[in-house]
Amino acid sequence: MPNASLLIEYSRVAFRPAVAGWEKAQSSSEAKQRFAAASLIESYGWIIVGVQVTAFPADLARQVMIPHVQSIAAANVLAERESLFQSGLTAQNRVQLRSEETFPPSFAAIYPSEFAEFPEAPSLFSQWCLESLAFAQSDGGFAETLNFALDQEWEVVLGRLRDEPFLLEVATDSERSLFEGYLRALLHMNRMADLMGVDGARTASWPARALMRVSVGDIHGWRLNLTSGLFETRFDSVTEAVEARLRAEATADAVELEKNGFIRGVRELRLRYAEALGYLSIEASD
């Protein structure tokens, strides 16, 4: 049964703010525009996939999207030009946005036998969607900074992270913490990887599950884009800085934490996350 309540919440918390963010970014820097475009295309993608797996009601989704089709199309042009997404997502969007049909056919219509054996698909999708939303709202600018900050800005941010004081209560929204954003990114990677294997997904036929998780990887993977050289390099730098800070705090308490132990754990977590989102070959991960 499609979940209208979830779609309404998703629209309120993610889609409409993404549209507003895109419109606001038109008078901002190129980096801001790229981030706004990626955010909007991701939101659009969640709605499309949500309808395809029948997690979202199509009629309501159409009402949510139609007033903003021009903004979506414009964001898609920028995303395609800048190659913000991989695997041809923006090209598919371009075709879809020009089509008379608002949504592609449902997964069940394209792959009837696979999805007939996968009744939990809408429920799983909803959990992935909510987790991605929770991360986007709590990452403290982590995805934006690591993906889009200019080199000069990045050096400043990384330097600040090495000295960032711990504040128990963050006073305002503008006071973003990259340190906390990084910790929440790890938490998100863990949760997404775990969610890919719950509620019967392990026993479902893999083509349906693989199709869904690769679809989700296509629209959401840009936030923690571990296949991008720039993002990966910066992610590694943050990981090293965070381990150094954590070890220093422990050392001050006369506790010795194993050197590179945290870095090694993060590397293993990255692998599990990448497998879950289908970055590696599907055959290898199943």
Added chain:
Amino acid sequence: MALARSARIGTIRVRANVCLMAPPHEHISLEGGCFALISGLPSPRRAVFFVHGWGGSPSATWHRFQELVDDEEGRDDVRGWWQDADLYFFSYESRRFSISEHTERFLRFLDHVFPIRPISVLRASDPTRSHRYGELCLVGHSLGAVVLREGILDRAALAAATARPITKSTDLLNGQLRLFAPAMHGAKPSGWLGLAYHLLREIREIKPWLEAARESQTIIRQLHSESDKLKRLRDDTEKLAATTSHSALVADVLYGEEEHIGERDKFRLDRIELPMPGRDHASVCKPDKGYREPLQFVMRGKHA
């Protein structure tokens, strides 16, 4: 007298029939990220408040409650109970403020819509749906349980201070309290190490490395701080629960068998249900088509 009884029975019958055919709940966005699912019935009997935990959200923590309360495949008695309820999903920024501040925010939210649901919560075009609730159910997950218990304690203390005028509603004291995986401690990380410990200790690749940090004074201070908070809350609640009849001071508690965040425990008079097999800290409060126990637990408490 006979006529009155007959009419009353008739009303009950009508209500039961209406429950089976009631339209689904209506989603209403409220301030601060909170939202409500308003019953399709004109005068729902009860209000149910949901309070998420650390890092949770009103949508994600209670995932599928919103949908399954109207599920036609559910049992009639369960569906009837939920259709006779307005659902309020409270949102708060667990990272940014103290538990006392979360509690104050929650109590203001609750006082705004309970016991009398104001017209302003609903669509302006439908003023007939303003009315007084007859029942209250408070549902908390993890840190949300602490927020609820603090709120109940706050109002119980007001009610007990008989020499002082009572200026705030104490209606919530007659509510039912249902707690999923209550983490009866505050979240007050000490330093980056404390925050990392708090956030990352559930990640299996990092957990072994962090476990070594348990020996650090930073973590020990943090755990002590949490324990002090818990102790005060526990002592005061147990004392009042033993000397007053307020139903909200005694909770029904449910953990998952695979609870990995908090210690499975209860206050002295609480009723603890057997742990749910296959459920952990996060999943114990998320019903699905094959796991409807959370809906029944909220409805009936222990022995659901």
